[in-house]
Amino acid sequence: MIACLERFIHENDTESRQDDDLPNICQSLDLQGSIDCVATGLAGKDFGGTYSFKPLAIIRPAGADDVARVVKAAYRSPSMTVAARGNGHSINGQAMADGGVVIDMRSTAENQFKIVRMNGEMFVDVSGGALWEDVLIRCVSGFNLAPRSWTDYLGLTVGGTLSNAGVSGQAFRYGPQSSNVSELDVVTGKGDILTCSERENSELFFGALGGIGQFGIITRARVKLQPAPDMVRWIRVVYSEFEEFTRDAEWLVTLPEGKSFDYVEGFVFVNSDDPVNGWPSVPLDPDQGFDQTAIPPTAGSVLYCLEVALHYQNSDHPSAVDTVVKSLLGRLGFINDLKFQMDVTYVEFLSRVKQVEEHARANGTWDSPHPWLNMFISKRDIADFDRMVFKRLLKEGVGGPMLMYPLLRSKWDNRTSVMIPAEGEIFYIVALLRFTHSKGPCVEKLVSQNQEIVQLCFNKGFDFKLYLPHYHSQDDWKRHFGNQWSRFVDRKASFDPMAILAPGQKIFKRII
Ligand code: FAD
Numbered sequence: 001m002i003a004c005l006e007r008f009i010h011e012n013d014t015e016s017r018q019d020d021d022l023p024n025i026c027q028s029l030d031l032q033g034s035i036d037c038v039a040t041g042l043a044g045k046d047f048g049g050t051y052s053f054k055p056l057a058i059i060r061p062a063g064a065d066d067v068a069r070v071v072k073a074a075y076r077s078p079s080m081t082v083a084a085r086g087n088g089h090s091i092n093g094q095a096m097a098d099g100g101v102v103i104d105m106r107s108t109a110e111n112q113f114k115i116v117r118m119n120g121e122m123f124v125d126v127s128g129g130a131l132w133e134d135v136l137i138r139c140v141s142g143f144n145l146a147p148r149s150w151t152d153y154l155g156l157t158v159g160g161t162l163s164n165a166g167v168s169g170q171a172f173r174y175g176p177q178s179s180n181v182s183e184l185d186v187v188t189g190k191g192d193i194l195t196c197s198e199r200e201n202s203e204l205f206f207g208a209l210g211g212i213g214q215f216g217i218i219t220r221a222r223v224k225l226q227p228a229p230d231m232v233r234w235i236r237v238v239y240s241e242f243e244e245f246t247r248d249a250e251w252l253v254t255l256p257e258g259k260s261f262d263y264v265e266g267f268v269f270v271n272s273d274d275p276v277n278g279w280p281s282v283p284l285d286p287d288q289g290f291d292q293t294a295i296p297p298t299a300g301s302v303l304y305c306l307e308v309a310l311h312y313q314n315s316d317h318p319s320a321v322d323t324v325v326k327s328l329l330g331r332l333g334f335i336n337d338l339k340f341q342m343d344v345t346y347v348e349f350l351s352r353v354k355q356v357e358e359h360a361r362a363n364g365t366w367d368s369p370h371p372w373l374n375m376f377i378s379k380r381d382i383a384d385f386d387r388m389v390f391k392r393l394l395k396e397g398v399g400g401p402m403l404m405y406p407l408l409r410s411k412w413d414n415r416t417s418v419m420i421p422a423e424g425e426i427f428y429i430v431a432l433l434r435f436t437h438s439k440g441p442c443v444e445k446l447v448s449q450n451q452e453i454v455q456l457c458f459n460k461g462f463d464f465k466l467y468l469p470h471y472h473s474q475d476d477w478k479r480h481f482g483n484q485w486s487r488f489v490d491r492k493a494s495f496d497p498m499a500i501l502a503p504g505q506k507i508f509k510r511i512i
Contacts, residue, residue, distance in 0.1 A: 029069050032062035033107055043085055043102035049369035050443060051093030053504070055083075055100055060107035064185060064193050064219040067103055071217070072191030074101065074500045079512050081503040084217040086160025087131065089153075091372045092470040094212065095160070096504040103217065105129030105159055112220050115143055122225040123182060128159030128218035136350055139225060146228040146346070149174040152265075153353040159218035164468055165210050165418045167407070167429055169263035169309065172253035175411030178209040178418060180224045186216035189496025193219070202415075207491040210418030212469070213502030214488070215495040229311035232263075232349040233325055236282055236307050238338035240271075240296050242386045245304035246406070248332045250379070250426055252308065253406050261328060263309035266405040268390045270397045271295065271303050276435075277397025284342045294337035301395035304404075306334065309349060365435045369443045373432040373450040378421035378463035379406070382428045385462065389453055394432070399440055403431040417488060419480060421463040429467065477507045 029035070037057035044054045061067045067084075074080040081100030088095055096102065108129040116123045122145055126135050132147075133154035139145045150168040151161055162184075166177025174180055183197040186208050194216075196205035207215040239245035245266065252264045272278040279290040282305055295303065308328075312321045329339070344352075360366035377385050382404075394402065409425050412418065421427045432453075434446055457464050471477050478485045492499065492508060499508035 029066075029073055031059070031066045031069060033060045033066045035059050040102070042088065043083075043104065044096060045088065046091065046093060046095060047089045047370055048091030048093070048372070049367070050091075050371060050447070051096065051504075053093060053096040053098035055097050055102045056080075058085075058102045058104055060104050063108055063111050064187060067108075067187045067217050067219055068191045068193050070101060070103060070191075071187055071189060071500065075189065075191050075498055079510055080500065081510050082217075082500050083502055083504055084128075084159060084213055086129070086157030086163075087155060089156050089160065090504075091370060091468065092504075094468075094470070094502070094504045098503065100503055105157060105217070105219075106131075108219065109134065109157075113138060115139075115145070115225075116222065118182075123222045124225055125220055125222050126158050128157065128162075128221060130158050132156055132158065132161070133351065133354075135223070136347065140228045140347055143225075144228050145225040146350075147177070147180065147223050148226045149177045149180045150350060151177070153357070154350060155354075155357065158221050158223070162209055162218055162221055163211055163213050167467070169265040169307065169405070171407055171411065172264055172405075173257060173260075173262070173411070175413070176418070177223075178416050179411060179413055181209070181221050182224065183220075183222040184208055184218050185220035186218055188216040189498060189501045203491060204495055206413070206415040207417055207495065209413075209416040211491070212417070212505050212507075214417075214505065214507060215491055215501070217501070229262075229346050230314045231312050231343055232346050233310045233312065233321060233341060233343050234284060234307075234349055234352075235309065235325070235329070235339065235341040236284060236305050237329070237332065237334035237340075238282060238295075239304040239306065239334050240299035242304060242383065244333045245306060246382065248334070249306055250406050251331070252306075252328070253408060253426075261308040262311045263307075264405060265307045265403065267305050267307065268302050268386075268394075268402040268404055269305060270395065271299055271301055274397065276399055281401075282338075282340065284340045288340050291337050294335050296335070300391055302390050306332070311346065360435065363437075365437055368436045368438075370436070371434050371443055371446045371450060372468075373430075373434075373453060374467040375430045375454075375457070376407070376420050376465045376467050377428050377430055377457070379424050379426040379428065381457075381460070381462040381464065384460065385430070385457070388456060388460070393449065393453065398432045398434040398446075399437075400433040400435040401431070403433065404428055417484075417491070419465045419469070419482070419484065421465055422482070423463050431467075472506060474507065 040058045043058040044052050074082045081097050083097035084103050085095040106129050108127045111127040112125050114125040149170045152168050252260050270277040406426050481488050498511045
């Protein structure tokens with residue numbers, strides 16, 4: 001191990017870690033987990049596939065104590081940095097550490113799991129390194145309970161999504177995943193293990209939620225639960241007009257609890273027979289055809305799909321489910337013959353992107369680059385965005401889903417570090433989930449189209465924020481955080497004063 005680190009230091013000429021006495025540091029760690037400084041390949045890659053930074057070593061901790069030891073050692077060293085890596089599903093190298101140490105949190109996935117009842121409410125304690133798909137299965141199969149707020153895809157870690165927000169079709173009701181935890185254990189940038197909540201170490205608690213890894217490494221989260229439904233009626237309906245689509249989506253997300261669907265999302269797709277971007281991307285089942293003759297002749301280059309779901313129990317009478325669905329759909333203005341629905345188990349519904357993953361793995365597009373762009377855009381500007389971006393720039397699609405659906409500000413806690421648009425109760429998430437293949441446009445072109453879209457939003461004065469933000473200069477980060485920048489900097493000074501953590505975000509430089 002020591003020899004390997006020494007060789008690495010001499011061979012590597014990334015910014016200077018020469019003055020860190022790494023062999024000694026690593027020897028003194030005395031970890032229960034393992035260190036690997038040869039096979040670090042995984043830690044230098046992510047889902048985005050366009051960034052690659054070789055770390056000095058990858059550490060697989062056994063638990064929070066190991067994480068604390070590594071961070072403490074880095075704190076005492078002259079220049080070492082540390083990145084927690086969840087499942088590496090970032091797009092722009094956010095979980096990497098160029099010449100630093102990457103902590104693979106997946107090795108802690110099995111730690112912590114415990115159901116907790118507090119003041120009549122149910123919670124589950126899970127490791128920051130657990131995958132949401134495993135949390136789902138353990139909670140449902142063991143206890144008939146489930147977290148309330150999800151991401152669309154569940155091969156992501158608890159610590160990774162809580163460090164961003166964690167958004168899906170339940171967020172209109174319960175807020176993002178970061179609004180659905182009551183307590184965290186966090187290893188700060190000084191190597192202290194602190195429990196934090198709204199009442200205890202609250203600055204750290206709110207800082208770490210949406211804190212893009214800047215204030216500490218989440219080793220345990222206490223996640224709110226609800227009784228798990230047995231079944232889900234999953235429905236997609238199609239619109240040709242943006243105004244009708246947004247009117248209906250906004251109506252559904254502002255209905256009182258119990259009076260609406262349990263899940264509301266939407267996406268934009270191309271008005272053509274393109275297998276990936278067009279009509280065939282809408283039916284829930286390959287057996288369901290898409291009758292394009294139902295599209296009005298006035299329709300433009302893109303169409304809109306509202307995706308909703310209703311939870312129910314096996315014990316509910318089918319006609320009761322039909323009645324609720326019928327009465328809600330009856331108030332919507334979608335194109336009559338373009339409705340698709342199916343009944344699936346709750347676990348199947350939440351695991352729906354797994355099928356997409358299997359398909360993409362089979363055709364090679366899972367492992368090719370994904371220059372994704374995620375944004376939150378105020379309701380005030382979403383019609384202009386639709387006109388200038390979806391209907392013009394992206395009228396041929398992005399080779400994958402183009403999500404667009406409304407969220408409610410009141411469900412987001414402004415004490416967390418997550419940034420959302422400045423104005424109004426309703427804002428939209430827009431996610432351009434680009435998949436690439438050798439015959440399509442080159443990745444550079446797609447990245448530059450993303451930049452063009454972001455620039456257009458700035459030029460037009462749109463009220464928007466990047467979600468899963470990625471910037472190169474501190475000035476850009478200052479603009480991102482706006483009037484919250486000083487709070488962000490103060491929290492950094494309190495919890496990671498040497499700027500050791502999450503260097504891949506490129507916000508602060510390690511203090512030497
Ligand atoms: P990583 O990418 O490994 O890490 C992300 C950041 O968090 C890094 O800065 C890292 O240092 C830090 N970090 C990781 N673990 C910890 C920890 N324990 N404590 C503190 N910091 C930590 N997002 C949504 O909101 N909704 C979706 O529906 C959604 N779907 C997705 C589908 C796919 C296929 C992909 C690739 C991503 C999706 N995302 C979605 C984005 C996802 O939330 C982010 O990629 C997020 O970073 C989680 O991924 P991860 O666990 O792999 O974290």
